[in-house]
Structures are given as structure tokens and as C-alpha cells.
Amino acid sequence: MPKLRQNMITGDWVVIAPERAKRPEDFVEAKRQPKTQAKDGCPFCPPKGEAYLSKIEGTETTNVYAIPNKFPAFVTEDEIIEEGGDFYNSYKSLGNHEVLSLKDHDAEIPYLKPDVLYDLFDLYRKRITINNKNPIIEYSLVIHNFGAEAGASIDHPHSQLFCSSVIPSYISKEIEGSKKYYKENQECIYCRLIKEEKKGEVRIISENSDFIAFTFFAARFPFEIWILPKNHSSRFESIKSSQIKNLVEIFLDIQIRLKNLLNEPAYNYFIHTAPADPSHTSIYYHWHLEIAPRVSKIGAYELGSGIYIDVVSPESAASFLREEKRG
């Protein structure tokens, strides 16, 4: 029986329709497309790759570095160009766009060593902090596309930081929803969600002293997983070293489960943190990392309605991913 579920934060509806697929195991054939771009001549590879050579000062460690995106979606120049008159709203897309790259061409997120992933997460923290100081930047969003099916067009492993002069609509909805919930309940809705998940236990996959990972009740995607800090915090970028270590630990635990149980699917992940302005540090917004495996296609219904149909129930996805980490 399909279920209509509501995202308690944004109010968005999803349909959980597991009958449309059979079992979680049916997605095991979903292995992402293999890499095709050679290390030899890769612009992102040290010591001589063209992209690597444009690295931003002070960002390089043994394992990672940051560069400006060569084809930015958001640009830093401050001259605003409007076009289109009184009916069409168009502006120069102000902000910044960086590539946060691993050094090792052959490294892959699911197989990373903890210290390498630590450096990558720490680079996220540093670059968000620095970009948020730029007054034209309203929001900094870290994302990662893994596999061509998930939008990765460059094989060299890298994340991206999109810094925009507008707060993205998805974030605005989360902030409005969590603010409203706080007003009515004097509690952060994400802290409540964690409490409820711990009570029910049916969607939890993994947990350590700082973090909890579970499949989301109103997931848009099969096997969609959220990782949240257990203690309230609205900003990812205020994370401490010891917490990064625990984030690395739980993130790799999830990666190994996806790799072993779902045969390395393509996926996206992104970090939702508070907007740049310090006034957004709050008792109601709670940062989180969302992982969206791309084992089913986004079709016309999703694009035309805004309602996602998820063909694996979050409960059976969690039960499947809780299995002993094989391999």
C-alpha cells in the first residue's frame, strides 16, 4: 500500500511506494559506471596538473587542496548586470564556486582512509568559514557527486563548494519550518527527530558519541540517509576536531555499508548548514549531511509535481543497511 508522507521540516510530500520495486536487494545491480579518465594528463593531479597548479593558497595538505572552479556557477565580480526589464528578473550570478579536491586520482570515497577524509571535511570547514566572510555570499553549500549517474563529469575525486548571493529555496524552507516548530514547541525539530528515531529504532543505521545516521522518514530517494550531530548545532563549520573524527567514522561506516550491501551505487551528498550571516546561528536550525544514492531515476512526475516517489521504504532500507557489513 503506497504511503503519502510529509517532511516534518519543510512540509513537502513524498510517496513511499515500495510495491513498485520488489526488495532492497533488487538495487544491488546498481553499481555506478566505471571511471574512464586516465590519471596521466589529469589536470587535477599533482604535481603538474593545470587545475592543481591554480590551487588556493593555504588550502593544500598531504591529501587535499582547493581551487577556484574553472566554469563557475557563481562569480566574485561585483558589478551587477541586470537584464530583461520589468518582467524578467536576471542578475549576474554573484558568489563563489570552488573545487575541493583529493590529491590521489585513484582514491574513492568509499575506500578512503580516515585521515584523508578528515582532511577533506576539515577543508569543507575552512572554506565555508572563509567564504562566509565575503559580504556578497549568503549561503555556502558543500556537495559531492559520486559516479557519472549522479552528475560527476570529472573522474578525479572532488567535492564542490557553491557560495551563492541568495539563500537556496530548499534551505529557506528548512529554516522557516524549523523556526515555526521551535515557536510552537520550544524545541529544535531536528533534536526532536533524533529523539523519536532513537525511540522507534526502525530507521537507525549507525551511531557514535557525536553522530547518528538513519534513513529519513519522508525520504525522496531509496536508501536516503541523514547524518546529524546529536548535540544541537546549527553550523557544520563550527565542528571541532574530535567531532570531525567521529563524523569520519560514521560516514565511512555508511560508505562501507553502501559499498558492500548495494555494490557501490552512484550517490550525491550535501551538507545543510546555517546561512552565512551570523544571525542565522540559532537554537532551531540544526546542520545535517544528506546522502542520496541514485539507484532510481528522477522522472517527469517528480519534475512536474515536486513530489518524489521513493520505491524502497526507509524502514526496509534501514533494515537492509543494518546487516553485518560484509566484505
Next chain:
Amino acid sequence: MPKLRQNMITGDWVVIAPERAKRPEDFVEAKRQPKTQAKDGCPFCPPKGEAYLSKIEGTETTNVYAIPNKFPAFVTEDEIIEEGGDFYNSYKSLGNHEVLSLKDHDAEIPYLKPDVLYDLFDLYRKRITINNKNPIIEYSLVIHNFGAEAGASIDHPHSQLFCSSVIPSYISKEIEGSKKYYKENQECIYCRLIKEEKKGEVRIISENSDFIAFTFFAARFPFEIWILPKNHSSRFESIKSSQIKNLVEIFLDIQIRLKNLLNEPAYNYFIHTAPADPSHTSIYYHWHLEIAPRVSKIGAYELGSGIYIDVVSPESAASFLREEKRG
């Protein structure tokens, strides 16, 4: 230079970042995956296919028929099951879900004869009208996925009708936006859009006495095309026979351009019409059909922000598609 553009109806932002790709021609290699499912034994094929045999009475013509979806996202039973207590909202996903099928397994939308497409559009009209009479149905959305990349899992050519007990968020936003615009300007925002497009002429691809087709100013997807009736109408399902003929004409004109100039890309299309309740027939909402070619991937930025990055400017997409229909 990337541009930040706003959908004047919904308020949503998109980034038009053509530098990320090179030219419209770069997408010509985008041909969709070939069909793999044989006609022999296909459940949707007359005269003996299992799905075909479950056809809904009175829906069959020489070219098309409708059936209940075997794996529905929305169901017709009226017993509501809630789950999850006071924090989680979950209901039985009430409504209806139909498959609107062509009879000919080998038929493909871009190659359809006008009379076959006429029957399909007329079936859309009839099934929306009938389903909208069901009081649990708030919204009927017709969609079509063409090619596996666009979410088509069954090769036999078919559209789907999703009838939900909620008005999808995308539609609500369009209605709110167009209502607000009407209040402030005493004009339908879509009628104004048509007027502005005709003035500017840079995004128009095709036109006949009843319809106009153009690339959308704040497109989410490369080569995204909107088809609108030139005379105000809030309901697709109130279309007249002579208008269906002209819709078929302009739709096939667009199909031939996509096929010949972009080498048959996978795409989605959907029809946005007014919600079921007759009170939604209005002077401010204007039905339209949107075609979204799937020549680029939806990545983590889109999923995590709600902001789509379109790598082909709507103006150069229109200029490219206006080229003489070759072949």
C-alpha cells in the same frame, strides 16, 4: 558570465551557466538508450497482453487505451491509515494512477502520426475529466517519460496519469504566484509572458493559431520548452477538438526539431492544469505543457539547494532549435 534568473511565476531561482558546456551542438551525442524489451510477450501489446486485457472500459480507440497502474503511487480505497503518532505524518496515498498507453509497441512519440497523437491527447483530456469527478482527487497530472535516462522503465510507449489527494507543491507555487500577479496587475502572468516572448522573439521556436512554443527564460533544463495556449485557459481538459489538432501540430514540430537537431534525446513532459475542484477555473492560472530534455544530469547541487543549473542558455537553445528542421 553565469546568470541568476528568477521564475516569475514561482519565484524559484535558476543559474544559467552556459560556460560550463560549450555549445548546443555538444549535446547532439545525447541520444537516448535503445529499447531492449521485445514486442513478443509484452504485457501492453494487443490482443493478448495481460496489461492490455485490463483496459478501462470505454477508453480504447484504434490507437490508444487506458489501464489502472499495476503498481500505483496513489490508490482508490477509502480507508485512511495513519501511522507515526504526533510527530510523523503518514497517510494512505489516496487517489488514482493510470497508464495511458499507445497500442503500437514500436511507435515512438517523435515519429507519431498526427491522428495517433490526437487520440493520446484526447485520452488525457477524457481521463483527467473523469478522475477529477472523484471527490478524493485534488489534482490530476499527466506525464510522459521518454527513454530510460528520463525514467522510462517499460519500453512499450505510454504516458501516466497521477491523481493525488494533495495538490503537488509545484502546482501550489504556480497558483499562488499567478494569483498574486493577477491581484497586482489585473493580468494573467502567463498571458503576459506570451506577450513579452512575442515582443522579444529570442526564445520562440514555433507558433500556430492556437499555441506558442518557446524555451523558458528561467529554464531548469537545457532545451526546456513550454507550450501554451495563446488564448487564456486554466484547464487543459477543456480543450476543443480543433485545439487538440493544433496542439498535435506544434508538439510534433518540437519533437521533430529535438529528434533532428539533438539526435533524439531522452526527455520528460508533463501538463500543468488547474486543480480538480471547479473553483480553480480562474482568470489567473493558465495551463501549459513543459518538455524537459534530459541531456544533463541532476546533481547534488540541484537536490540539496532546489536551484537548478542550466548549462545551455534558453536563448541559444531556441536559436539552435529554430534552425531548419533537417532530415
